[in-house]
Every structure is written in C-alpha cells, then in structure tokens.
Amino acid sequence: MNRDLALAIVRSLAVTGSSGDRLGPLKTFSDQEWRRTFAWLDDSGLALELLAVVDRTGAANDLPAWVAEKLRERLADNRQRLAHMKAEFDSLNRAFEQAGVDFAVLKGFSLVPAYTPDPSLRSQYDYDYLVHPRSLAIAKRVLESAGLHAKPQSPGLDPQGVALFVGEPLECSGSGQDWYSPRISRRVELHRSLWEHDRDAIRVEAPRGALERKRYVCWGGLRFPVLADDDALVFQCLHAFHHILDYWCRPSCLLEIARYLAARASDHDFWDGFRSHINGARPLREITGLGFRLASELFGAPIPAGFVLDRASRLRRALDLWVVRYGIDWCLAPFPGSKLSIFVHREFVEDPVAWARIWRSRLLPFHRPARVAEARQSNLKSNWKAQWQQWRFVKGRIRHHLAGLATCAWHLGGWRRTLRLTGSDPAEASLRIPEKPRSRQGMREA
Secondary structure, eight states, rough: OEEEEEEEHHHHSSSSSSSSHHHGGGGOOOOHHHHHHHHHHHHHTTHHHHHHHHHTTTOOSSOOHHHHHHHHHHHHHHHHHHHHHHHHHHHHHHHHHHHOOOOOSSSSSGGGGTTOOOOGGSOOOOOEEEEEEGGGGHHHHHHHHHTTOOOOOOOSSOOOOOOEOSSOOOOOOOGGGGGGSSSOOOOOEEEEEOTTTGGGGGOOOOOOOOOOOGGEEEEEEEEOOOOOOOOHHHHHHHHHHHHHHHTTHHHHHHHHHHHHHHHHHTOOOHHHHHHHHTTTOOTTHHHHHHHHHHHHHHOOOOOOOTTSSOSSSSHHHHHHHOOOIIHHHHHHOOOOOOGGGHHHHHHHHHOOOHHHHHHHHHHSSSOOOOOOOOSSSSSHHHHHHHHHHHHHHHHHHHHHHHHHHHHHHHHHHHHHHHHTTOOOOOOTTOOOOOOOSSSSOOOOOO
C-alpha cells in the first residue's frame, strides 16, 4: 500500500471545503502506486465513495482510466447486491414484526440518509438488530426458520452477548470485486444492548431504554424501526470504538460519522440534548470524543463543543496524545490493522489483573484460530479450496500477531515517556508490561 496515495484519497473525501480542489493530487500517482493501494481502497470502504466524488465534480481524468473502469464495475455489482439485500432485509423485518419481536435496526439501511446519502456506495455485509432480551429467543427462532444457522462465537472476534447467524458459507476467488457481488452470504447479528458491559474489561454505561425511544422511518418503499438520533450516534461511536479495540476500523465508518457531524454542525439544540443524553455515562463522553476527533483528523469534520479531547482529564490527555502521535497512520493501516490501538485500550482498563490478561491475550494469543472457510460441496475440489483459504487466513493471523508484537514493543517505551512528560500517566507503571501471571488464562484473538 502507498501511504501517500491512501491519505490523498481520504483527503479528497473531506466533508468540508471544495471537493474539486482536493482531487488534483490523485493524478500525480503512478499506475504501480494505484495497483499497490487498490486492495486497501476496497477494504477501506472508500472505493465507491471516491468514484461518487469524481463523478460529481467531473474530475474523471484525475484517476487512471483502468481505476475508473474497475470502480464502475464494482458499483454495478454493488447495486445488484443492494437490491438482493433490500429484499432480504424487508423479509427479516416483516418476520420479526409478525412474531412480535421488539427490535430496532442498527447500522446498514438505518444510516440513510443521515450518515450516507446513497446506500449503494456502502460496503455492507450483514444486518444488525437491537433486540429486547425478552424477544431474543423468538428472534433466534425467526432466523432459524428463515434458513440461517447460529454460528459459534469465535474467540475475540465477536462481542460477548451478540447472537450471530449466517446463511450459506462464503466461497469466493479472493479478488476485491467479490466483495461487491450479490453472491456473498450475509449474516445477522442480534444485540441485546448498545454495549456489552464486560466487553474487553471496559464498562461503558450506555443510555438505557433505547428501544423505548425508537422511531419508524421510510426508505425505498420500506418501513422499519430505528434508534432515536442521539442513541444512533452513540451506537455509531461505540461501533467505531469496538473496531479500534480490535485494531482496525474501516475509514468509511469514520467518514459516516464525519458526515453526520458536518450536517448537524449548527444544530445547537441537538448537541445540547446529546450532551444531556450521555451526561454521567462514563466513559462514553471520551469514546465519542475519540470518534469525533478521528473523523475530524481524516475528513475535516467539525467537532461540537464539549467533545474536544482537551486537557481536562488524564484520560482525555492520553487519547489526544494518541491521536496526534498515531491517529492518522493507524486509520490508514491496511487490514488487519495496527495493534498500536492497544495503548488506547489500556487507558480504559483500571483493573491491573484484567489488564495483565488482556495484554498477553491481545498481543500474542495462543488458541485455535477461527474457522473462516467451509466447503460448499462434498467434493475434493471444494474441500481443497476451503482448506487453502483457511491456511491463508491462519498464516495471515500469525504474521499479523508477530508484527503487532514487534511494533508495540518498539513504541512502548516512547509512548510511556510521552505520557509521563505530559502528566497523563500518574502511575509510572501504567503501561508497564505485566509481570509473569500467576496462572495461564484463556487467550482471546485480536
């Protein structure tokens, strides 16, 4: 990946200023640099967003012809996929309603138009629902009746308390264009709350009663329940934070937050209400501030008053320093990301025993890797292809963990010194590598 090209792409999608003026730098990069960066462009969720800006400004000549052609092929595939997903989505919603499930839609189609004006530009591979605990068993039966099957939780990959259902196993060639194809199987996640309290030893007091405040929206001929505006923004920030803890967050997720901040920048009544809504919900204010700051650093979003990562507290100082020192490069890192966000994780964990467990399990986990590929047919070719995909995944995870361990070890000393010099680390051992644990605990995958 070419870091400068990735940054130029991000800058071209800024939510403030003139788009045309920001596209010029893209034509200074060679075909080779574009080829090296194209996989990142697909993974980032920004590929179709870039094409939309180019078409809107009439700046097609700023992209190599082959890049524009590939993006248009992806857009055509993605529109077909959107039509399939829209039908599936409507079917699931109707089934939930008929069964009496108390639910609200999260992410996905609920983001239109506040976070994304055109859903055909999004990379969406699942359906997320907030379900009342008393309706959870019914919702699971509805999904099973629809032909989906429950998937066991993979260590460290899925938040605790989230029920995951999948359709047919995914089998693809591995090319970037596959990720825009209607052939990709989708999955359904059932959430019981906006944040699971025991998630990574971080207790977030998210607002309760979100389902009591839900509202209904109409889009594309469909009608479905979504969260109230303030609850939806809380979930978007918590969703981004969850991915920060897991070392990689799609830049498109931060772009959507940036759009929302820009659209409501002058809505002072909303921001007064939002501050009251999360008042006292620790550490939610810092988490939203981190999400807003990253959205501002990448896409120029205006940060509302009261959410700047100022020096009012030790936690805010540490988060501000992390954004300044690592923020942009961390956001631009290719999948599976950078483990330097473990420094952010540390600031939210007060229990040293819990941190000792997390530090070791996150930096170098020792457990069986998740199963990501299954044979769709019981023949030798299909079995071999699934085994090859699984082996490629395992090699990638090993490489990711070893590289992450080396990177964190290299930066740890400098990060600790920076915190001490700025007064953000009252305990000198705040980021010290824990002593040998008394007992070996179960390892979680990063």
